Amino acid sequence: METDKKKILEVKNLKTYFYTEEGVVKAVDGVSFNMYEDEVLGLVGETGCGKSVTALSILQLVRAPGEIEEGEVIFKNVDLLTLKKKKMRDYRGKDITMIFQDPLNSLNPVMTVGTQVKEVFELHQREEIYELLDQKMLEWKNKQNRIKELEKKLEDNETNQRLTKEEISDIKNEIEKLEEETRDRPTYRSILREKSRKILEEVGIPDPEEILERYPHELSGGMRQRVMISMALSCNPSILIADEPTTALDVTIQAQILDLMKDLKNEYKTSVLMITHDLGVIAEICDRVAVMYSGNIVEYATATNLFKNPRHPYTKGLISAIPTLDKKKKELDTIRGSVPNLIYPPEGCRFHPRCDYRLEVCDKVRPLLTQIGESYFVACHLFDPQYKDSPKYEWGKEELERTRKI
Ligand code: SF4
Structure with missing residues (x-):
């Protein structure tokens, strides 16, 4: 059991x-995880560990020469991987974005922000917009009728003189107000524009009317990311996949975007799959974390428990490599060796050539993701009762030199 919340993916x-041409790159090789409603799940790992490919696979967006070989992605009782491209489009953008x-x-450089935001609404919410238009038209007509009714009252008063001065003044004010409100007849386009303006406002864009007229290159990086988030949330999706959404931004803007995502997650009740190489982002926003290494998930736990007591040697390495002010050392901790070649991944545990805790069994048997505590899963022989007491691997001098920590 990972959490009490309802499973959505x-x-x-x-x-x-x-x-x-060089061979088969096993970018994602047997990844399993669940997402629950109203949570942020972080998928963290070094560049090339397969986290982005995992996300693209969920949405069937992997491009050739990539192919989804195996697996299931269950959303609302449907395996998304079995859907034809056209059917998949019904889910993409609307349910999972x-x-x-x-x-x-991601933004079209030759179209204004307004055109692009409106396009998303048109693509996924055409029916809702027409329903809203019917409703607005009804309100507009009712107001028009009310104006006529009030004008008639004033006209009748010319002959019967039944109204007091105050009543006449109130009627005139009401007519003025209603005329103002019905000056523009609601149209499909006016509703589309209003929805676009509102969604930009919700993601904290100042002066949304003006931004709707701008082109993407006229906006700052942070503002462009806000526009993207607004487009992603415009259809109120169940799941938002955010692939390194703050990596290209300045630190202060990063913090603003993360705050915005937290607020929007609470408001829209959208679950977020946050893909990042940055453990700081994970600590800031995620409820649970899956650590990926070389195409596999190696540790999977709540963010609090993972940071408090990481178990997998790779996660330990990642966390101890984070620079902090209280670390007086001149050199940062690093993980020995380098990321393995995914065409010829290491046998057994893929982390074994870099692992300081390596056991003799580690290059022979692949560790499986196993539950070791409440909501805590790890793929490491150190936590497997069958292997945890097997002899420690003795590193050769040459081997240590070859994989020296840099
Ligand atoms: S299985 Fe072995 S090599 Fe892999 S992380 Fe655990 S101890 Fe290290």
């Missing part, structure tokens, strides 16, 4: 490979 044994690191690449 289940990723089971996902495998996505890339068929390159994604924002990327560089919004400039």
